[in-house]
Amino acid sequence: MVENKIIRNYVLITSQNFPEGGAGATYLNLFCHGLKLNGCFIRVLLLKGFAFGDHKYLGSRKNITDYGVPYTYLGFTQRPRNQFLKLTEEFISLLRLLIFLFSLSGKRNSVTLLVFNSEIQSNLPIHQIARLFRIKVVKFVAEFIDKSQFRGSFFRRIKWHGFLLNYKYLNRNSDKLIVFSFFLKEEYIKMGFDEHKIIVQPNLTDFSFWFFENAKIEYTLGYSGAPYLKDGLIDLFYAVSFLQNEGINVTLLVIGDATFGKSLIPGLMNECRKLNISDKVTFTGLLDSSMVKERLSECRFLTITRPSTVQTKAGFPTKLGEYFATRRPILSTNFGDIERYFENGVDLVIAEAGNPESIAIKIKWMLQNNEALELISQTGYNKAKRLLDYPVAIKRIIDFVS
Numbered sequence: 091m092v093e094n095k096i097i098r099n100y101v102l103i104t105s106q107n108f109p110e111g112g113a114g115a116t117y118l119n120l121f122c123h124g125l126k127l128n129g130c131f132i133r134v135l136l137l138k139g140f141a142f143g144d145h146k147y148l149g150s151r152k153n154i155t156d157y158g159v160p161y162t163y164l165g166f167t168q169r170p171r172n173q174f175l176k177l178t179e180e181f182i183s184l185l186r187l188l189i190f191l192f193s194l195s196g197k198r199n200s201v202t203l204l205v206f207n208s209e210i211q212s213n214l215p216i217h218q219i220a221r222l223f224r225i226k227v228v229k230f231v232a233e234f235i236d237k238s239q240f241r242g243s244f245f246r247r248i249k250w251h252g253f254l255l256n257y258k259y260l261n262r263n264s265d266k267l268i269v270f271s272f273f274l275k276e277e278y279i280k281m282g283f284d285e286h287k288i289i290v291q292p293n294l295t296d297f298s299f300w301f302f303e304n305a306k307i308e309y310t311l312g313y314s315g316a317p318y319l320k321d322g323l324i325d326l327f328y329a330v331s332f333l334q335n336e337g338i339n340v341t342l343l344v345i346g347d348a349t350f351g352k353s354l355i356p357g358l359m360n361e362c363r364k365l366n367i368s369d370k371v372t373f374t375g376l377l378d379s380s381m382v383k384e385r386l387s388e389c390r391f392l393t394i395t396r397p398s399t400v401q402t403k404a405g406f407p408t409k410l411g412e413y414f415a416t417r418r419p420i421l422s423t424n425f426g427d428i429e430r431y432f433e434n435g436v437d438l439v440i441a442e443a444g445n446p447e448s449i450a451i452k453i454k455w456m457l458q459n460n461e462a463l464e465l466i467s468q469t470g471y472n473k474a475k476r477l478l479d480y481p482v483a484i485k486r487i488i489d490f491v492s
Contacts, residue, residue, distance in 0.1 A: 100125060100132040100491075103187070103216065104206040108134050109155050110379065111142035112349045113315065113408035114207060114232070120294040122159045124484025132204075134161035135190065137183050137212055141169035141350040143376040164190075169350065173245070180211065187212060191219040198224045202491060205264075206230040210252030213260045221263070228491050229264040231257075231274050234404035236320065266491060271427050273403040289490045292427060294480040295411030299379070302416065305387030309372070310340040311453070312389025312418075314382055315409045317346060317354050320402060322395040322423065324361060328446035329395075329453060331365040340453060342371045342393075345385050349376065383416070391456055392418045396425045398443040403427075414474035419463040421452055431477060435462075437470035 102122065106114035109122070118134070125132045140147035140163075151163045165183035170176050194201055203220055205213065205227060220227045234257065240250035261267065262278070266287045269275050279285045311330070317323045326342065333340050348354045355373050362368045374385060386392060392413040396402045402425040410428075413420045422428055423443035434440035439456055442448035456463060476482065 099201050100130055100204055101201060102132060102134045102204045102206065103137065103208055103212070104134070105137040105209060105212070106207050107140055107142060107349075108136055108161055109159075111140060111145070116379065116408055117232075117294055118206060119155070120296055120480040121484065121487075122155070123157050124294070124480045125488065126157055126159055127481065128484065128488055130488065132159055134159060135187070136161060136163045137165065137187065137208055139163060139166040139169035139179060143347060143349060145376070145378075171351075184211060184215070188215055188219075191215060194219070194225055195223055198226075202226045202228060204228050204230070204491075207232065209249065210255050210260070213256055217260055217263050226265045227263075228266045228268060229261050231261055231267055231269045231278070232405060233270065234274070234277075234401055236399065236401045238319070268487065268490070270406045271404055272430065273426065277404075289487065291483055291487055292406035292431070293408050293411050293478055294483055295408075295415055295474070295478040297411075297415045297475050297479045300383055300386075300412050300415035302383050302387035305384075307390050308341075308388040309343040310390050310457075311342040311421075312345070312386050312392045313342065313394070314345040314386060314392075314412065315394075315407065316348055317344060317358060318348075320396065320399065322397050322443070323358065325397065325423075325444065325446045325449060326393055326395045327358075327361055327365055327367060327371070329449035330367050330370055332447060332450040333453060334367060334370065338454065338457070340370065340457075343374070343385060343389055344371060345374045345377060345382055347373075347376045382412075386412075386416050386418070389418065391421055391453070392416065393421045395421070395423050395441070395449055396443065397423070398425045402443075411474060411478040414471050414478070417467055417471050419456060419467050420470060421449070421456065423449070432470065432473065436466065437473050438466065439463075 104118060106118055108115050109119040122132050147167050151167055154160045164186040165179035170179060203225060205216060235253055237250055240246045262281055262283055267278060268289055268291060270292055272290055275288050275290050278288055313323060315321060330340055330342055355375060362371045394407060394410055406427060420438040422438055422440055424440050425443045432438050439452050441452040
């Protein structure tokens with residue numbers, strides 16, 4: 091007698107871009123690709139339209155990735171800037187989400203909802219209807235966002251309170267949690283969540299993609315990612331200034347910008363002028379992944395100099411795995427789980443978070459120790475690959491959510 095095996099379908103619901111358009115999109119793309127490679131069926135529902143600088147989405151509302159994962163925009167395909175249109179998009183998106191959720195009646199044994207970075211107006215019906223139909227919900231908790239990130243309009247302040255409701259209450263109604271740091275795991279255990287229903291997977295990286303051979307070195311230092319205050323780029327600027335004052339010439343390439351809304355680059359350029367290092371720092375703005383890879387390969391060392399704050403303790407940067415995959419030497423500050431996974435002088439070079447002088451001292455050491463850095467780069471690459479390479483890491487996640 092042949093046993094009828096129930097095939098579990100996964101539905102990912104998110105307000106992030108997908109399958110490309112920033113760090114969150116990169117993570118979800120690798121996550122879905124990994125599930126697909128392991129024989130799982132997954133579809134993606136996008137709560138908001140595409141938003142990545144001036145880039146435009148030219149596809150249809152219903153589309154499919156090149157590896158066979160279907161995705162659908164529940165609202166507009168392009169995220170609007172006008173406030174009225176934003177509200178219109180949210181209404182349309184919520185209506186289509188409700189229609190989809192009610193269609194899940196009777197599918198409790200075959201569907202798991204995966205929820206990543208969705209806001210309170212979506213999470214409330216997801217949790218309520220999933221509970222009604224007894225459908226499994228697994229939430230991703232990638233970060234804690236500081237209140238300063240919600241400054242501005244009345245609507246942004248409302249979003250801050252919505253974020254707290256999600257973080258402190260709704261996430262605890264999930265069946266399981268996928269968190270990006272041990273800080274977040276400990277936070278939810280303190281809130282009473284069963285520790286056996288939490289997995290820590292810091293991030294996912296495609297190690298086969300990021301290595302670029304035979305590149306010509308054009309810059310001393312490279313930085314990639316959205317350069318917000320939490321990312322510590324100002325500390326790196328000060329370190330470059332300190333070295334310049336010592337007569338040590340270093341150049342810095344900054345790749346990235348805000349993915350939506352006003353550019354951060356004019357303010358950063360102004361900081362460089364104040365420090366008299368404008369001729370040492372080059373800004374590229376937003377680039378697609380292929381160009382990011384190419385430009386990172388032009389840098390001798392790669393840097394991530396975040397301060398140690400609640401926000402940086404809670405997350406794990408996508409860029410760190412990508413840095414390791416390039417096989418370039420890495421300078422990092424000691425924020426979050428960095429020292430839990432990697433050892434200073436063995437896997438990468440670690441400076442004190444929030445201390446530009448420490449960063450400058452470490453850069454100087456790197457400039458003087460090429461032979462040691464070759465071994466450090468290879469050791470760090472091997473360790474990071476075991477931790478972050480998505481074909482390996484995704485198997486741990488599948489075993490957890492199944």
